[in-house]
Amino acid sequence: MSFDYDLFVIGGGSGGVRAGRLAAGTGAKVALAEEYRMGGTCVIRGCVPKKLMVYASSYSEAFEDAKGYGWTVGDSSFDWSKLIAAKDKEITRLEAIYGKNLGAAGAEQFDARAELVDAHTVKLSTGQTFTAKHILVAVGGTPFVPNIEGKEHIISSNEIFDLKEQPKRFLVVGGGYIACEFACIMNGLGSKVTQFYRSEQILRGFDNEVRDFVAEEMRGKGIDLRVNTDVKSIEKTTDGLKVTVSDGSELIVDQVMYATGRIPNTHGLGLENAGVEIGRKGEIIVDGYSQTNIPSIYAVGDVTDRVQLTPVAIREGAAFVDTVFHGNPSQADHDLIPTAVFTQPEIGTVGMGEEEARASEEIEVYKSAFRPMAHILAGKSERMLMKLIISKATRKVLGCHIVGHAAGEMIQMAGIAVKMGATKEDFDRTMAVHPTAAEELVTMKTPVAS
The missing domain is CATH 3.50.50.60 (FAD/NAD(P)-binding domain)
Incomplete structure (x- = not known):
């Protein structure tokens, strides 16, 4: 049977675009349909605009902190409309890059909603219908709001x-x-x-x-x-x-x-037409290779409700292409994923928390809570927290948790060591970088009492 496309991707977010680009790079005939804006949740209404707003919000404290360091800071004010306009400009720039890169790889793009007709057919909101050997669903998630009065x-x-x-x-x-x-x-x-x-x-x-x-x-x-x-x-x-x-x-x-919370964005997608199995929350059920119960249909990213993170969707998209278009069966590794939460103070974490680790084996806990140098002259009482969870049996670092400025940057590096199976002694042998907050990770010598 001949098909219009080797691959039809539904959804122009991080996972779908990565898969479409890589698949097109193999010489496959690829199309992608996105009903709203290219870039998906992360670029349009998630990670990117959120982080820009995190940066904007940090200046109020920075102005205050500067006084402790000898700066005379005048009256400051914030203009919401200017921030939103600057944010919109950057999002539009990134959206264009997503579309440009997809096209440069040789994939065709449709600015339309796509729904499944059957295991090999999609129908667009434009009225067009296409067949594909493989269909990849990457439509992400959507916010859940409870049904309350008002x-x-x-x-x-x-x-x-x-x-x-x-x-x-x-x-x-x-x-x-x-x-x-x-x-x-x-x-x-x-x-x-x-x-x-x-x-x-x-x-x-x-x-x-x-x-x-x-x-x-x-x-x-x-x-x-x-x-x-x-x-x-x-x-x-x-x-x-x-x-x-x-x-x-x-x-x-x-x-x-x-x-x-967020739920998979599967409503009205036509999954039932193709017989695709979905779970209790509407998530598409897939195996380790992102394949559904229908062999020709795959799904990656938040629509599968595995791990709702942009880098995970990207890895799943790449593994899908390795599996289907390179003949190299590959699974995205969902174990020991470093994560940052951009609260103020920021959180960086990888691996087990103390409670989870204690439930699985005997552990040691090393921690340090302190006021970082940057806050001293500023007169701030805000503290940082560093915490390592160690297996008594293997000495491996089971979890690393950081709360404070640049925790997200630090946990990316610490995550490499934890992923490699570093032990507490490996951390101890590493020379401290002084004066930094991060040096606490390699200078904690005595476990806390359990």
């Missing part, structure tokens, strides 16, 4: 980047990394920030000490972080949005943002 007044992490005005009173609902990052961003930009989380502590899944440490520092920066707290209803009034809280109290804010 839901129509809520924004998600999609809309926050396009607000015309800065909300002066801002409520974030959620306790994951997106909620915590935006609480810190808006606080740094000068909004009065309240954050609700319905469970006992933010950042579920991270090391408990890291969770407690970050929560304490966030409160120290002025964020009104309330745990075991949820929203009952939201009502629009002349003074703003009236939020009725689970404890019976009320709160008036200008904007409510829900960051209560």
